[in-house]
Amino acid sequence: MKLIAFDGDDTLWQPLSGVNLSDRTPTDEEGWPHFAYSVNQSNPLVAERDDGARFALRPEALDVLKELHRRGLLVGVVSYNHAGNVERILEAFGIGDLVDYVVARWHTNKDEMLQELLEAGRRDGHSLDAKDVLLVDDDPSQIYGKQCERMGVGFCRFGWDITDLRDVLGLLSE
Numbered sequence: 001m002k003l004i005a006f007d008g009d010d011t012l013w014q015p016l017s018g019v020n021l022s023d024r025t026p027t028d029e030e031g032w033p034h035f036a037y038s039v040n041q042s043n044p045l046v047a048e049r050d051d052g053a054r055f056a057l058r059p060e061a062l063d064v065l066k067e068l069h070r071r072g073l074l075v076g077v078v079s080y081n082h083a084g085n086v087e088r089i090l091e092a093f094g095i096g097d098l099v100d101y102v103v104a105r106w107h108t109n110k111d112e113m114l115q116e117l118l119e120a121g122r123r124d125g126h127s128l129d130a131k132d133v134l135l136v137d138d139d140p141s142q143i144y145g146k147q148c149e150r151m152g153v154g155f156c157r158f159g160w161d162i163t164d165l166r167d168v169l170g171l172l173s174e
Helices: 061-070 083-093 110-123 144-151 167-172
Strands: 003-006 013-015 037-040 043-049 054-057 074-080 101-105 133-137 154-157
Touching (some): 043 083, 061 167, 074 110, 101 110, 110 133, 133 144
Parallel strands (some): 003 133, 074 101, 133 154
């Protein structure tokens, strides 16, 4: 693997308020692209959105992202969200500089997002093929694994195949 891509909601971070990162309500069909996020001063693993919704970074995420970079791997986030919100929460959590690429779109076609991720890496001079990518995603509707299979991208279902982001590091040494 050369590029490890993570999903956001329920993978890198846990929604604590019943809504995902760009959702205004639990069943929001459009989302809001302009939320702002700030880290909780008493708990740096919790970010609060400007409307009060809260999100918790998985405690192991920072160490895992640092280790991936130490190993020379690229890191991406692909998410069914608005890109600006993903970028802003990564900054609030203090991990924005550990993520090389963010591709977030308001749809479930993560295969398209992964293709964009590959193209961005190639534009930056990295030799990348689909087989060089691993997507780690909770895949609640069980569609992303199938999309990855069609593309030839590796897939790991968070919460099923692994339950801790550190487990990704073990997958890479197999």
